[in-house]
Amino acid sequence: MDIRKHLSRVDLFNGLSLQQLAEVARIVSDKKYKKGEPVFADGDDGIGFYIVISGRVKVYKVSPDGKEQIMHIFGPGQPFAEVPVFEGSRYPANAEALDHCRLFFFPKKDFVKLIHDNPSLAMNMLASLSQRLKQFSSLVESLSLKEVPGRLASYLLYLSDKNGSIDTFELDIAKSQLASLLGTIPETLSRIFTKLAHKELIRIQGPKVVILDRTGLEDLAEGESKL
Amino acid sequence: MDIRKHLSRVDLFNGLSLQQLAEVARIVSDKKYKKGEPVFADGDDGIGFYIVISGRVKVYKVSPDGKEQIMHIFGPGQPFAEVPVFEGSRYPANAEALDHCRLFFFPKKDFVKLIHDNPSLAMNMLASLSQRLKQFSSLVESLSLKEVPGRLASYLLYLSDKNGSIDTFELDIAKSQLASLLGTIPETLSRIFTKLAHKELIRIQGPKVVILDRTGLEDLAEGESKL
């Protein structure tokens, strides 16, 4: 069974025996989503959570006048929408497929049973939620304590790290999505890109980025200097 | 033992037997903090977590140039700083006593053992972290999608609710702290208070607040109207 193979690669299920994995596999629904297709909406009844198998999913909030803030982007192996499984019953945000996606869905009731008599699964889930909390805390820090250039600098350094700390790489999402992730709008993001390029901190061409002055970027990301 | 009595009133320990509570009580350190005293600092080694017994604690981040963002204020019965217990090893923010405080401290190692063979404790902890995630998500929403008047309106409505939805109440924290919680500075907050009062949405006098136009405030909080 191909489902079990995928499950065995998910951190959340680390340390589970083959038999336990089989039990997990039994409650999974395998789902496909087209690019741009909603997975669920803010306020929907939360009947379970998901793990990304392939593609990416954005989780976001929208203001009444249409501005969007991406809370998180999830890729292969990452669980999301666990909140309503453990607390309350509604999804606190929207989710939408960024690419063609394959997701595993875990119904709340069945999963709670599993976790209840499976301490290492519980510990893994606690670790997962804790990591999410850390990410939120740096998102809040970013939004509240840094200006947009600093947020962008942080993001570029993060991307560079993810690619093995090399200086040349490509943006993994569209710039308009990046704007929403950084808590700003495309126009502003575009101007900041231009400004960083002008200051010779980076070179930017379409989705291609080259880091020219890593130290300068790091200063910006820490909020050290002006502009 | 007085510790057990306090523990039995904490949501996190709901559903535990007397014996289980006794085991929990055995690992607690009872600690006192003076007003303004730090509990831990960002980056410190996270050797355990805390539960507030009396007083309040703020958890916050600081930018290099000194601006402060309060992530959360914890009151009696609430656990905080659980993240390093389950993921990583360092506290991701600062914590400081807002009043004279009594805190119970739970060492990481001992607590993990307890949770490992105590499914309902694990479930309670999962619920607690999930609730924290929801709060973070509305903090992000607030910071990114609302302007300061909207954030203040939300906070006032929240306070009113907490007091049984009455229209007259007092701010529970100093205005300078409130500014930091709302992601702004005291000067701006002061101006916004004046503006809301001028528009006859509220009356404000020192820490005393009267809600004059609840509907108007709700509109602001939802981000409906201008200014």
Added chain:
DNA sequence: CGCTGCGTTGAGCTTCTTCAACGATCGTGG
């Protein structure tokens, strides 16, 4: 009585958003 911390007010400025227009790219249908 004066000090200190908190809150308020004013003036000027920075950052970011809004609105509008335009260019480039890409996929589709003619």
Added chain:
DNA sequence: CCACGATCGTTGAAGAAGCTCAACGCAGCG
């Protein structure tokens, strides 16, 4: 194969929101 529209990104000009800096009032407390 080209033309078209749609989406995305960029740029400019103007305006709004919030921040900085500075001064001052006020209360509590040593």
